[in-house]
Amino acid sequence: MTMRRRRVSWKILGFFILMLLLAGSAAAQSTAVEVQAAAKNGWIKQNNIWYYYKNNKKVKGDWVFYNSKYYYLKPKNGAMAENELVTAKPDGLQYYLGQDGVMVTGWQQIDEDWYYFNKSNTPGSMRYGWLTEKNSAGEKKKYFLDKTTGIMHADELLKVGKKYYYATENGSLLVGWKTIDSKRYYFTLTGTYKAWQQIGNDWYYFEDEGYVKTGWLTYNGDKYYLSKKAKNKGARLTGTQTISNKTYHFDSTGVLEYEVNESDATIDQPGEAHTIKNFLLGALQPVGKTLYVWGGGWAQPTATYIGVYPEWVTWFNSKGSSYNYANFMDLSVTTRAKGLDCSGFVGWSTYQVMETQSGVGSGYVAEASTIASVYASRGYGALWSQSKLSQSNYLGRFKAGDVGSMSGHTFIVIGQCSDGSLVIVHSTPPCVQINGTTTPSGGYDSEAVELAKQYMNQYYPSLVKKFNLSCSVGSSYIRASNILRWNTKTLSDPDGYKTKSAGQVLENMFGGGE
Numbered sequence: 244m245t246m247r248r249r250r251v252s253w254k255i256l257g258f259f260i261l262m263l264l265l266a267g268s269a270a271a272q273s274t275a276v277e278v279q280a281a282a283k284n285g286w287i288k289q290n291n292i293w294y295y296y297k298n299n300k301k302v303k304g305d306w307v308f309y310n311s312k313y314y315y316l317k318p319k320n321g322a323m324a325e326n327e328l329v330t331a332k333p334d335g336l337q338y339y340l341g342q343d344g345v346m347v348t349g350w351q352q353i354d355e356d357w358y359y360f361n362k363s364n365t366p367g368s369m370r371y372g373w374l375t376e377k378n379s380a381g382e383k384k385k386y387f388l389d390k391t392t393g394i395m396h397a398d399e400l401l402k403v404g405k406k407y408y409y410a411t412e413n414g415s416l417l418v419g420w421k422t423i424d425s426k427r428y429y430f431t432l433t434g435t436y437k438a439w440q441q442i443g444n445d446w447y448y449f450e451d452e453g454y455v456k457t458g459w460l461t462y463n464g465d466k467y468y469l470s471k472k473a474k475n476k477g478a479r480l481t482g483t484q485t486i487s488n489k490t491y492h493f494d495s496t497g498v499l500e501y502e503v504n505e506s507d508a509t510i511d512q513p514g515e516a517h518t519i520k521n522f523l524l525g526a527l528q529p530v531g532k533t534l535y536v537w538g539g540g541w542a543q544p545t546a547t548y549i550g551v552y553p554e555w556v557t558w559f560n561s562k563g564s565s566y567n568y569a570n571f572m573d574l575s576v577t578t579r580a581k582g583l584d585c586s587g588f589v590g591w592s593t594y595q596v597m598e599t600q601s602g603v604g605s606g607y608v609a610e611a612s613t614i615a616s617v618y619a620s621r622g623y624g625a626l627w628s629q630s631k632l633s634q635s636n637y638l639g640r641f642k643a644g645d646v647g648s649m650s651g652h653t654f655i656v657i658g659q660c661s662d663g664s665l666v667i668v669h670s671t672p673p674c675v676q677i678n679g680t681t682t683p684s685g686g687y688d689s690e691a692v693e694l695a696k697q698y699m700n701q702y703y704p705s706l707v708k709k710f711n712l713s714c715s716v717g718s719s720y721i722r723a724s725n726i727l728r729w730n731t732k733t734l735s736d737p738d739g740y741k742t743k744s745a746g747q748v749l750e751n752m753f754g755g756g757e
Contacts, residue, residue: 293323313346336368357395384415406434407453426454445478466499483560494563501705519644525595540587542579546606588670615648615727643740649724658745664691666745
């Protein structure tokens, strides 16, 4: 009995031991499976490549947000992208995954090129086109990223739409002047200008290609000159300027008004001989150079100055077509030295033929209405009154060189025409000029008017254009004047001017007329 119980006990014990061993093995296998399953959720590095698992499956072609950062798993094998550009699903946009696979935002250099990846509005996606942002100093900077590749343009001239821009070496757009291939541009954040634009104190004209024009420009029928000099290249010129050895005058808006001194080479200079011809030649010198100034020519040193006074030319060149002598009637010595009134003109012209050097005596100026009689009283010649001039209906009664006096005005006769009209030279607002009178009966289609227009337009075209001169005056110069007829002792007439018509005198003085 006792022996049998022991055998049964060992068998039972052995069975239980076997069951325990089997149970332990099963428990160990179950734990290993649980550990393996847990390892396939999250990041796993295999063969130096990182993968991300969800429920034992690799994530492929999708984003993972981990520790507040984005990562991208490649669609083919699920490998984590790093230091590379990818085209990501589902939006198909390009992104850059940098070191450790983290998605990049902001600026990123890839090889030798720079790109920008959005910080908002689809963060991390590649930016194209315009980008404006502030630098570390708070300054607004603008960039252009290629619309196809996303590469930042740098150190180049850009055309975007119809405007031009310049990207500097660091990619930010230039604001200001730059010369490229000898052409001068002015760049802004909104592109180059077109047509007229003021920059600083100067005006410029910009071609459609964005650079400033230089040289002559015709715009809306007006002519301008745009500087070719390196300093302020393209700036619109105003005032008196010398261009290619010629002198021009431009108004305050840059419009060409006239060419200065264009007739200097045409008219002979008066000589020292006391002749009618020299008297008239001297009287022509201020034409196109001198403005009418109230009281001008009375004050020293101009009353006794040989030659055209330099200040007259300066004042003439400084004033445009809107000049009005009435705005300068202070009668100061300074103002009176800027030009000539009618009496100052006749007195100055007389001084030129009477004297050979400046500063002699007190000059030959007198009141306009009496200057003919004053000269006659000094023995220079005979006074011809209306009673003598009006004979034969004034025909042949005026001679070259006569000094005319009328109420409020005085003038010099160049000659008379066959219809009785006179060609004269005088200082009358706005300037010293040649005019033709009407016929004695008042006809403006006179020979003298035609001659005056012919010679003024041929030899002083800019003066005519500047002031829109009519070149004509009324019959009062004939019918309301007295004249001084020079005697031969004072002014001789070896050239026979007193016997010539106005047309013949003009032709002789100007060297052949047309």
